Amino acid sequence: MHALLVVFRKEFRENLRDRRTLLSALVLGPLFGPLLFGLMVSRMLDQSLAESDEPVRLTISGSGHAPGLTHYLEAQGVRLAKSELSEGEARAAVRLGRVPVVLVIPEEYAARFTAATPAPVLLVADSADSQNRKIADRIRVLLGGYSSGLAQSRLEIRGVDPLLAVPVAVNDVDVATPSGRAVVVVGFMTYFVLFAVLMGGLYLAIDSTAGERERGSLEALLSLPVARSSLVGGKILATCAYMCLSLGFCLVAFVVVLRFVPLERLGMSANLGFGTALVFFAICLPFVPLGAALMTLVASFTRSYREAQTYLTLVLLVPTLPIAFASIYTLRTRGSLMFIPSLSQHLLMTSVLKDEPVAALDVWVSAGASLLLALVLVVLTARHWRREALLG
Amino acid sequence: MIEAMSLSKRFGAVEAVRDVSFVARDGEITGILGANGAGKSTCLRLVYGVITPDSGRACIDGMDIRGETSKARAHLGVLPHAAGLYGNLTARENIDYFGRLQGMGGDRLRARSAELARVLGMESFIERRVKGFSQGQRIKTALARALVHDPGNIVLDEPTNGLDVMAIRNLRELMLSLKAQGRCVLFSSHVMQEVAALCDRVVIIGHGKVLADETLQSIRDRNPAATLEEAFLRVLGPDEGVS
Numbered sequence: 001m002h003a004l005l006v007v008f009r010k011e012f013r014e015n016l017r018d019r020r021t022l023l024s025a026l027v028l029g030p031l032f033g034p035l036l037f038g039l040m041v042s043r044m045l046d047q048s049l050a051e052s053d054e055p056v057r058l059t060i061s062g063s064g065h066a067p068g069l070t071h072y073l074e075a076q077g078v079r080l081a082k083s084e085l086s087e088g089e090a091r092a093a094v095r096l097g098r099v100p101v102v103l104v105i106p107e108e109y110a111a112r113f114t115a116a117t118p119a120p121v122l123l124v125a126d127s128a129d130s131q132n133r134k135i136a137d138r139i140r141v142l143l144g145g146y147s148s149g150l151a152q153s154r155l156e157i158r159g160v161d162p163l164l165a166v167p168v169a170v171n172d173v174d175v176a177t178p179s180g181r182a183v184v185v186v187g188f189m190t191y192f193v194l195f196a197v198l199m200g201g202l203y204l205a206i207d208s209t210a211g212e213r214e215r216g217s218l219e220a221l222l223s224l225p226v227a228r229s230s231l232v233g234g235k236i237l238a239t240c241a242y243m244c245l246s247l248g249f250c251l252v253a254f255v256v257v258l259r260f261v262p263l264e265r266l267g268m269s270a271n272l273g274f275g276t277a278l279v280f281f282a283i284c285l286p287f288v289p290l291g292a293a294l295m296t297l298v299a300s301f302t303r304s305y306r307e308a309q310t311y312l313t314l315v316l317l318v319p320t321l322p323i324a325f326a327s328i329y330t331l332r333t334r335g336s337l338m339f340i341p342s343l344s345q346h347l348l349m350t351s352v353l354k355d356e357p358v359a360a361l362d363v364w365v366s367a368g369a370s371l372l373l374a375l376v377l378v379v380l381t382a383r384h385w386r387r388e389a390l391l392g
Numbered sequence: 393m394i395e396a397m398s399l400s401k402r403f404g405a406v407e408a409v410r411d412v413s414f415v416a417r418d419g420e421i422t423g424i425l426g427a428n429g430a431g432k433s434t435c436l437r438l439v440y441g442v443i444t445p446d447s448g449r450a451c452i453d454g455m456d457i458r459g460e461t462s463k464a465r466a467h468l469g470v471l472p473h474a475a476g477l478y479g480n481l482t483a484r485e486n487i488d489y490f491g492r493l494q495g496m497g498g499d500r501l502r503a504r505s506a507e508l509a510r511v512l513g514m515e516s517f518i519e520r521r522v523k524g525f526s527q528g529q530r531i532k533t534a535l536a537r538a539l540v541h542d543p544g545n546i547v548l549d550e551p552t553n554g555l556d557v558m559a560i561r562n563l564r565e566l567m568l569s570l571k572a573q574g575r576c577v578l579f580s581s582h583v584m585q586e587v588a589a590l591c592d593r594v595v596i597i598g599h600g601k602v603l604a605d606e607t608l609q610s611i612r613d614r615n616p617a618a619t620l621e622e623a624f625l626r627v628l629g630p631d632e633g634v635s
Binding site: 002003006007010013014015017018215216217218219220221222224225226388391 | 440441442443444461462464466468470471474475476478479480489493495537538
């Protein structure tokens with residue numbers, strides 16, 4: 001036990017002096033996620049806020065054939081740019097991005113309108129372009145409103161109750177809580193948190209294993225009257241300490257960044273204050289020894305610093321797999337999923353973000369499963385360190 | 393005292409060490425001489441117990457390195473072939489780390505590292521980080537680290553490899569002073585002159601076997617006409633590449 005603490009203290013102190021370790025563990029790892037996230041989300045929000053205020057711009061061709069429709073669109077606040085394009089020209093103009101959306105009114109419109117048969121219009125848009133699609137959607141809604149208003153007048157003139165033409169009235173009811181809506185936006189934040197945990201320990205895991213071998217200090221260390229499990233234990237513990245620091249910094253950064261993201265303006269609230277950050281810390285804590293043991297084990301098998309770096313970069317991706325799986329199948333928090341580390345932490349954090357109740361049993365199962373797997377990996381690492389092949 | 397008794401070790405198809413026995417006595421410097429790949433490092437690794445022999449055993453002051461590992465190692469200082477240091481720690485921190493892992497601490501450790509710094513002439517650089525050290529400063533730090541617990545037996549694996557002339561001179565003086573203090577010094581080398589200059593006793597190893605184990609004097613006596621180099625070569629046989 002004493003030797004374990006000696007190793008822990010030395011690894012902790014030595015890496016505190018290593019610029020590369022500090023940069024990746026305490027700056028890049030924890031801040032990368034929150035900053036990237038803050039930038040992306042505020043950009044997304046700015047865009048959607050700007051769009052809802054801005055008038056829709058529409059190029060209209062053949063407006064002379066439909067003065068009533070033209071007038072209606074203008075009254076609804078659509079900025080019309082009038083031009084004369086054939087259908088082919090309109091397609092080409094939209095495809096090349098010269099104009100966003102074109103409404104083409106063909107010559108036959110007037111005649112068919114007067115005859116009260118469906119009068120055709122062409123709405124030319126590019127649905128692969130999300131900006132474009134939004135404008136087209138709004139124009140489609142306006143056209144639908146114009147069409148149904150006219151239909152009702154026509155029925156009334158013929159002495160028919162226009163309500164007969166509305167057999168079903170659809171009312172939208174959205175049950176998403178303000179926090180719940182924000183989760184769509186904030187959802188992938190949990191990955192950044194787990195990423196910061198692993199980044200925090202990355203260099204220490206390499207330095208204390210492959211680095212020790214490459215430096216040539218391993219054999220001297222192994223010739224001391226110290227159990228190898230104590231050496232491994234101290235090294236993993238030091239890796240854990242750096243992971244905890246990184247996790248803490250990352251959560252604080254998220255709390256600060258989310259203060260500057262205008263979620264409230266969209267009627268959302270991200271349920272993330274310092275209290276929640278503490279809860280997140282507690283949820284992720286059992287993941288820390290798991291990550292540390294996994295990285296130390298993988299790094300112990302490698303021959304050199306570079307080789308260790310290559311393999312551990314892959315390990316950084318491991319926690320994404322269950323999370324990616326979960327988002328593809330839109331899994332909800334379920335007892336059985338709590339046995340899967342990283343996924344269980346992701347689901348618990350998401351629940352907390354959504355302000356949903358979290359079952360105490362789920363928290364215990366998540367922590368227990370992660371710690372159990374961590375223990376298995378620690379034992380495997382210690383066993384590997386007892387092998388002669390370790391010397392290389 | 394270090395005793396190797398019928399040590400054998402095989403790595404896959406290669407018999408690295410075959411039935412090797414020798415004794416390194418207190419107050420003497422014992423040299424293991426052999427070509428590169430003759431099995432010197434494996435012998436020493438078996439002695440300080442980082443690898444397990446297939447048969448035979450090694451004892452430090454009578455204690456089996458496999459059976460009573462911790463006790464035996466407390467009497468043994470090791471300077472392995474690769475004696476790397478921790479660059480971000482100072483020389484003192486490097487020494488203290490090993491001292492604490494040897495179970496030392498407090499005043500005893502402070503006094504011991506001060507003594508080593510004085511004896512090895514490290515006072516001017518002991519508080520500096522190891523990163524920018526010269527070879528001489530490095531070997532002194534590594535040696536201080538190996539000696540921190542004041543062991544009666546010291547094993548050095550090719551200690552002069554890659555050192556410059558000044559550092560080699562330093563190291564020789566240090567080994568002689570360890571001998572003068574009555575310690576048992578066991579070291580390996582493939583450089584004949586080095587062994588001749590330092591050793592009381594020579595163990596010559598070729599293809600994993602002991603070819604000779606005698607005092608320098610007896611080698612000279614048996615071959616009175618030859619130079620020491622020729623005498624060594626006669627023992628080794630014609631195809632052993634020793635420089």
